[in-house]
Amino acid sequence: MSFERIREKLNILADAAKYDVSCSSSGSKRQNKNKGLGDSSGMGICHSYTEDGRCVSLLKILLTNYCIFDCAYCVTRKSNDIKRAAFKVQEVVDLTINFYRRNYIEGLFLSSGIFKNADYTMERLVAVAKKLREEENFNGYIHLKSIPGASDELMREAGLYADRLSVNIEIPTEQGLKQLAPDKNRADFLKPMKKVKQEIIQYKQEKKIIKSTPKYAPAGQSTQMIIGASGESDLEIIATSNYFYKQYNLKRVYYSGYIPISYDNRLPQIGTPVPVLRENRLYQSDWLMRFYGFEANEIVNAHHPNLDLEIDPKLSWALRHLDQFPVDVNKASKRMLARIPGLGMKSVHKILGARRFRRLNWEHLKKIGVALNRAQYFMVCDSPDFERRDLTEHQIKQLILKNSTSKYAPMFNTQLQLFS
Template identity: 55%
Template sequence: MDKFEKLKILASAAKYDVSCATSGSTRTGNSSGLGSSLAAGICHSFADDGRCISLLKVLMTNHCIYDCAYCANRRNNDIPRAAFTTEELVDITINFYRRNYIEGLFLSSGVMKNPDYTMGRLTKVVRDLREVHRFNGYIHLKAIPGADNALIREAGMYADRMSVNIEIPSEKSLQYLAPEKDFGSVLKPMNFIKETKAEYLPAKRQTRKAPEFVPAGQSTQLIIGATPDTDNQVLRLANSLYNENQLKRVYYSGYIHTNTSDSRLPAIATPPLKRENRLYQADWLMRFYEFNVEEIVDNAHPDLDLELDPKLAYALRHPEIFPVDIQKADLHMLLRVPGIGPKSARLILSARRYGHVSSYLLKKMGVVMKRAQFFITCRELQGKKVSDMNPEHMRMMFLDKSARKITPDAVQLKLFQR
């Protein structure tokens, strides 16, 4: 099989992996190397078939010793198989970069023979790119659960970002669909990456020339819809990964029904993209809007409202805390107002030190007044507030506007939607 045939098979097999949105690391170009990487330099878009434009997203091989029910590359599937040599992958990456096809590499793999063997081959690819070819572009590398820590440490010295996919949100569901795996095997390399990264930070603070370990941090991916796990379980896991494992991103991937012969999996016609979108919005609230998981989902509301964004749904469930006085509210309360985002909330705090903040100024600051007017008070703003109206009536009033923003074929909503 020639390299082109391998590339068709292994690039297609990699489309189920969600890659990062920006590089997150800075590596300037120099006369002795090839390319560069800037923190905001790689903005990725997603093609209809899941490919990430601007990255070479590929598997080293789709041979795998595991038989996970949800995976298209499971060992019992009758599919075309291929494997790159390390030299072939290095050659393709360098030549694609020189032709301006790509800005970086997203490299994952099925597990061949054993985790150490696979991780060793992945590490050799990134080592050769950096040391032999002086490749300075962006590299996102998958860490193989069960691999020796020494291999992961070496790989992390060459990769910008590493990720270990949990895939299934609960231990019980993971054991049911992938009995050869467990949460412990995934969390172990995650914790090792976190601890090793912390080891290198003091030296980097003292001098910019100090070596870095995974400068763009680590991420993971959760498959949504393959198991009966609720959004409450999913978001609590994500929140734990952010706080305890210090992940940069948790990605949510709507389950695609590829293994139709396995009765353990739900038979769905289309991926649950609306749910995926709502989870991204909820994730954004936790990371940038100071929301706790309990404010977004709880035992009484274990799943996100698919028709309304999580912030608006929260406001309608808690009319007692509104309206918020623009002149007096702190940042925490301003961020809970639909239509006010982090940037506009900080502008409000800054502007009101010099006088009254009017509705005209709010619009100039980027506040979406069509939403915010029902949840705030300011001197000249009149009209009914959410506390004066029936929440169900308000829900129906916002429903059509919200529904127009969510389409079944959208991969992600605007993450900064207020």
């Protein structure tokens, strides 16, 4: 096949893949061996940044944008009038190796539309990863998109070659999925997730006994939800994420704001994309659940079903629970320190270490890196003054917004202008 045709396919299928944001390699420790190609150890993928500031990327494409389904929110749906293309298995392998040799990429993110059926498509995705590992001795990062409805045998094989697997549940609620993708069944999404979870647990247990047991999806599995296409509240979205984290041991849930691609009467006619700020607040909430010990119902609940776009969710929680503040940083538990707005987990650990040797004051906290423009209203230390005094929730919020204009006000005002 001519170079021009390959380039045309690449343009079509790389562009179609841009709507999938669930591509991160965090957690994989696949080492280079036998003088092979690539090394995914400790690296991020797809224009992610490593801890030392390096930007790394991957070849992110679809195997094909042909699809048997007609999901209202998807650009590759069968009723959409777009250019179609499909890679052969060997073409994807050759592209990956050639791009890697030229130092363009450090891994592969491979997804696909569904043509013929789930197993037919999944077989080809697995074949790409298998060829890369066994024939090309490629040890770089590989992320495969699991196809809903694929057999257990194919899912097991996929995890032996890929670093991470992901099944996009697409719409946060089953009702929304039925409305916008009536051909799909939520059970088909859950089946491969369950299989991957079981295999990861089983292989870890076997490796404790038999050291030569191969790794199975060492970077775990993830999923992605489209936000704003079916009108769910933040409460419903976060509850869904919490469910999948707890039931399927997911590494990450990704949130993708709905982008109006073409007209479909099943979709909300909002005319503009979902505000990026809403995505950001959902990611911040996700972070609180994964690393700060927050429960989903603490972040949003029936009384507060949607996140406050003006302020981050931790600050929002603190303002709703002023009765639990101020916190004495020289005495408070790790859990309560982590709930002070302006304290990240690094600062929390520094405080826990430093206060073993002396009582901390405002100057010590500044040196540690605490964002005092927010934290000062919620804590006391070995300095006599306390900034909160008798301020109300509204007054504290306005003071923080006023003193944090570079972080909050311009973004919020811009979003209001763009999406009002």
